[in-house]
Amino acid sequence: MLDDLRTSFENLAAATQSRLRGGESFELNLHAEDSEFVRLNRGAVRQAGSVVQRTLSLDLAEGRRHAAGTLTLSGDPAADLERVAALVTELRAQRAELPEDPWLLAPDRPESSERVVASVLPDRDEVLDRLGDAGKARDLVGLYASGPVVHAFASSRGQRNWFVCPSFNLDWSFHLEADRAVKASYAGTRWDGTAFADRLERAAGELELLARPTRDLPPGRYAIHLAPDAVAELMGLLSWGGFGLRALRTRTSPLLRMADGNETFHESVTLVEDTAGGMAPDFQEQGFRRPACVPLIESGRYRASLVSPRSAVEFAAETNGATSQEMPLSLDLAAGDVAANDALARLGTGIHVSNLHYLNYSDRIRCRATGMTRFACFAVEGGRLVAPIGVLRFDDTLFRMLGSNLIGLTRERETILDPGTYGGRSVGSMRVPGALVDDVAFTL
């Protein structure tokens, strides 16, 4: 697949180049994937299949006038060339009716790159056998997704970027009854049957604790231990407008008060966009390279924003290769000094939160967030898990939860590969520790 795809992409770039008129330039992006999906419920297959998709995006400019279009490739080289030719014609016609775009920005100098991640993916029979075994005595629910994902860029100035990441992501949960369940995942680029078996066994062990009678805790303020998955949910919410320059300058960022110097996080909170350590390509859709590391929050203080090329012009700033959404793709929260094995003992009495669910802002500009506990959350007494709890809603500001009320972050961290598949398979990831937080408001 990959050799043919690269040849096809190069041919389409060359064909687009050959169609340029004087003064015209283009940017071409390819997103492609050959994916296998196995959806599971009650340890059995709910839906299973494959998806082959190739999407080509063309931005055609003449000076500062430009228009953009996207099309799917058919697999027939001649037909695809015709589609691209038709798109060029349409974008030219659109461009003629448009004013100049003052926020258009292209890289000063072309920087080509290539990254092909080595991988070992299992075949579908092996996966189905393994999943069948895992679901035999348990109520297993989830999704297995695997296969290569390709992102590529070409421009009329000769820049070429090629990124291939074949990966798998098994995102599942073992269910006891109703909403009592243990959530787990096994994801990466090299499938290891032994590692998978270990992960299954660990999740199954956690399930045993859920068999204890549920304790319904009343609303109130509790000290909590957030497992890395729960911390990742908080970081995901913060990523929604928290780190982008556009949200900051248009006064809609939840971290606005922090950037203005009126709030801080705890000094142990250091966040970076760690492209070098992540799974995402190191270039964005206009061809700007994404630096290996962009510090966002340093020792609890706002350090820098993610700046897309358009925002760079709009707000007179320097771009740091952010995508147009200005959201991190490889967020890294620095480790703390609490040993994960000691976290519950440090907590003493409170709640262990394995996962959070459906977060949103209840007061965005004050960074006040709400969300639900989910899956294997437990009441903690004497530093031990004593009983699963009914779901609870938290509603508190992240300036308190990650600031004045943060007791500490764990030394150990987990890398979480985004299992998201909206439109296509995500290449996002996070590396986060667990967290101990005092006095969190639970309201429902």
Add this chain to the structure above:
Amino acid sequence: MSTGDTFNDIVRRFRDVAPAADFWSLRVVEERDDHLAVRRGVVQPPRTGLDLGVMVTVCADGGTGYAGTCDVTTSGLARAVAEALDWARCSAGRSVVDPRLVPRDPVRGAYASRVTEPWEGTSLRDKVDVLRAQCERLKCDDRIVDWSAALWRTTTISLLVTSTGSEIEQSFDVLLPMLSVTAAAGSESQTRSLGDHAGRQGGLEVMAAVGFTTAAPRLAAEALELLSAPDCPEGTMDLLLAPDQMVLQVHESIGHPLELDRILGDERNYAGTSFVTPDMFGTYRYGSELLNVTFDPTRAAEIASYAYDDEGTRAERTHLIRDGILLRPLGGALSQARSGLAGVANARAASWNRPPIDRMANLNLEPGTSSLHDMIRAVERGVYMETNCSWSIDDSRNKFQFGCERGRVIENGELKTVVKKPNYRGVSASFWRSLAMVGAPDTVETLGTAFCGKGEPNQVIRVGHAVPPCLFRGVEVFGGA
């Protein structure tokens, strides 16, 4: 721009490679979309999309497999058939449901959205000028720091062909107009918007129908007014929800919990389960006697209207809740076969690259008899909330908390002070029983969302909600931090 491939060409090529199997289906989907936006007075580069692909589904030997591909050449279709067959083989004996239990009666039919003013009938320049004009009306004060107007148009054509003789072609034209304005002063900022809920089927006539061409001055004035407004009061009080919040309330705490695939457990790892269980249908009191909810894909302008779902089941208006009693879930033919429950035609796929699952389509709260004025007069102490901006609900779709852009205190039957950051929380299972008044037919607004997410692999789809304003008694209400 065109793909150059007709659906007939693709079907003919597919028939040459169609499998000998218990059942097969071919779903061809072509979607054209255009996105125009003007932000802070700057025309954003227009984005055009043309997407074409097919989904092949094969049932063989008790297993089912699918293969979605954008490669619609004969060899690409043959590979998709081989893939789907292989997945059917792999899943045979391991599946949640035996596909042979699903009825496959042949159906032939068609559907097309009604369009009065086609997108192509107005030049790009004129459409951009409309957006510029709205944008200028939003920027009426120095404290307005961000403002935008946008149009997102999609035309989707789908063709479903099956080995049992079904052939269904449907065409959907959708327009989603968007306005947003943010005012800021000091450390406060406030956003007012048309919401993302103003999409409808139709052409450019949708702009006027949803108030896009008149709302800008009001939205800007309200954003500015909110800057100096007090926080929403806190306490247990009456809650009057405008249609552009009811759309979210119905969606999250009636629509999702009634999805039969959630009830059957398919979504437990991702979107969640449901507090509704199969034994509740026919007897469970979901809400007060004023609560009447229909699945209605027959309303021409509503965003998710259609004649057949993506499994080929004919769609009809059906009561899911009548006089407060839960009658029937949102479940398509496959879910009905799995559960033994009667459902509706709501097996839908986001596009050619995803298999159908149970979705809402149009889910409407039927009107009552009250005017908005009557409802306000019936409140001694409460808050009127408009335009959703925050939504969160537990994985059983029970404990929820929602926030709105704008509130107004109601005291002794009159609208009083404007308040900012109005929020409320409740529990679905009891909230709907506090429904005290429902707006009359002339208060109903035809709204919906283009961004309902669900499923593994994930699918985002359009769902419609025609809803009146509604009054609830004794709700926990509060403001900002």
